[in-house]
Amino acid sequence: MSDTVHVIGAGIVGMCTALYLQREGFEVTVVDGRGPGEGASGGNAGSLGIASIPPASLPGVIRRVPRMLLDPQAPLIIRWRELPRLLPWFARFVRNAAPGRVERIADARARLLERVFDAYAPLLADAGAENLVRRTGKLLAFEHADGPARNRYTLEMRRSRGVRMEILDGAEVRRMEPALGPVARAGVYFPDVQYVADPLRLVQTFAARFQSLGGRLLNETVTGIETAAGGTGAILTTAGRHPVGRLVLAAGPWSRRLARMVGYRVPMATPFGYHTMLVDTEVQPRLPVMSDDRSIAVTPMEGAVRITGIAEFAAVDAPPDWRRADIALGHVRILMPDLGGTVAxxxxxxxxxxxxxxxxxxxxxxxxxxxxxxxxxxLGLTMGAVTGRLIAAEVAGRAPEIDLTPYRPGRF
Ligand SMILES: Cc1cc2nc3c(=O)[nH]c(=O)nc-3n(C[C@H](O)[C@H](O)[C@H](O)COP(=O)(O)OP(=O)(O)OC[C@H]3O[C@@H](n4cnc5c(N)ncnc54)[C@H](O)[C@@H]3O)c2cc1C
Structure with missing residues (x-):
């Protein structure tokens, strides 16, 4: 097999993978129909969320989800025509809420999360991007004084796997983040969580470094993958046909389609999230805040405050519904009443x-x-470099640094 690798997708996962493949000595081509980071990787909340050990499906999910779906202000939304297609995914999701499975999944997430900074360090240093990472820690805000007690299960899931945290009362949480209003009555501070102050620029910086090291970046959309017995020989794109030695699918939410081209049905939903950038705010938040009650995040980015949130289950190429972004913004006006600012x-x-x-x-x-x-x-921004390092080792035929069984494509 030749030493060439094609990577489909120039998001954070694709670019980290490409950089690690270069370190393994491969000649790498990244193919993407958009610019680097222009998928989800550029617009996210920026958190390097090493404390995010609890999975999305937790005991009790079957009771909570239907209630949320009926609340128009809730952060969880389904475009109903998608429901028939989503039901098998939801059935699997709910099965994963069994306590034994939750613990196993939490362990598997923890094994990736404990490697996040170590995997990013060489890429950030080499690309000169360390200044984009802020070490402020992160605040989880609650609107009930007993919020941390009510969340004992997920906090313990983190603590028992080595995540450091400080439980704060209302006065302490508002002292730590003065932008929070009186609705904030308790909090948990995660001192070791870091964040990226401009995720789009991070991916662009990685892409520029990749090219300066001889990597090729093709601005083409993959429309087909030619398969032969036991492998693939070429990709078809909007610009033509490219023979491939090895191929990495790193196309984020579009990967399901590409996986199908090579004969795999991967169960994947693609919930949309939204962000709003506020400029000229009256106060500048000091650190990223996640509201537990409202499922929104507020992140002080470079030159603006980014409000992110909402999980709207829709087809991957469906048009945005900007009312969703307004719901998230409305929540922030309650959480941080003096924030002010205009939508940029x-x-x-x-x-x-x-x-x-x-x-x-x-x-x-x-x-x-x-x-x-x-x-x-x-957690794609968080796990991008870890995944890149694992994939590069696997492509190079070296033993993985951790047991990859929980993440293997064949598990479904
Ligand atoms: C609102 C919101 C907030 C988030 N906050 C965080 C956070 O704080 N921390 C965190 O870790 N994660 C966060 N995430 C998740 C994170 O953004 C994603 O997990 C991550 O960006 C996925 O990266 P990726 O490289 O896999 O995919 P993407 O960034 O989506 O990149 C995939 C790329 O593949 C390309 N592509 C697709 N199909 C083709 C094709 N056929 N041919 C060529 N190219 C193709 C696309 O153009 C795209 O550029 C958030 C997500 C959302 C929506």
Whole structure:
């Protein structure tokens, strides 16, 4: 097999994978119909969320979800015509709420999350991008004084796996983040969580470094993958046909389609999230805040405050519904009543969500030269470099640094 690798997708996962493949000595081509980071990777909340050990599907989910779907202000929305297609995914999602499974999934997430900073460090240093990472910690805000007690289960899930945290009362939480209003009555501070102050620029910086090291970046959309017995020989794009040595699928929420081209049905939903950028705010939040009650995040980005939130289950290429962004903004006006500011821009992007809250990482069982690197849900920015390092080692044929069984494509 030649030493060439094609990576489909120039999001954070694709670019980190490409950089790690270069470090392994491969000649790498990244193919993307958009610019680097212009999928979900550029518009997210920026958190390097090493405390996000609890999976999305938790005991009690079957009771909570229907209630949320009936509340027009709730952060969870389904475009109803999608429901028939989504039901099998939801059935798997709910099965993963069994306590034993939750613990196993939490362990598997923790194994990736404990490697996040170590995997990013060489890429950030080499690309000169360390200044984009802020080490402020992160605040989880509650609107009930007993919020942390009510969330004992998920807090303990983190603490028992080594996540440091401080429980704060109302006065302490508002002292730590003065932008919070009186509705904030308790909090949990995660001192070791870091964030990226401009995720789009991070991916663009990685892409520029990749090219300066000899990597090729093709602005083309992949429309087909030619398969032969046990492997793939070429990709078809909007510009023509490219023979491939090895192929990495890192196309985020669009990966399901590409996986199907090589014969795999990967269960993946693509819930949209939205962001609003506020400029000229009256106060500047000091650190990223996540509201537990409202499921929105407020992040002090470079030159603006970014409000992110909403999980809207829709088809991956469906048009945005900007009312969703307004719902999130409305929540922020209550959480941080003095924030002020004007809306500079809005954005929508899709998360690639598997029903077991674990990414798909590893060699395809039936196609020896195809590798999967997608399905990171709400943690793709966090896990991008870890996934890149794992995939590059797998492509190079080296033993993985951790057991990849929980993330393997063949698990579904
Ligand atoms: C509102 C919101 C907030 C979030 N906050 C966080 C956070 O704080 N921390 C965190 O870690 N994660 C967060 N996430 C999740 C994170 O953004 C994603 O998990 C991550 O961006 C996925 O990266 P990716 O590289 O897999 O996919 P993407 O960034 O979506 O990139 C996929 C790329 O593949 C390309 N592509 C697709 N199909 C083709 C094709 N056929 N041919 C060529 N190219 C193709 C696309 O153009 C795109 O550029 C958030 C997501 C949302 C929506």
């Amino acid at each position: 821009s809005r954005w929508q992007g899709a998360r690639p969500s598997t029903p077991d809250s674990l990414p798909v990482i590893g060699r395809s069982p039936r196609m020896a030269n195809v590798f999967f690197a997608f399905g990171h849900d709400s």
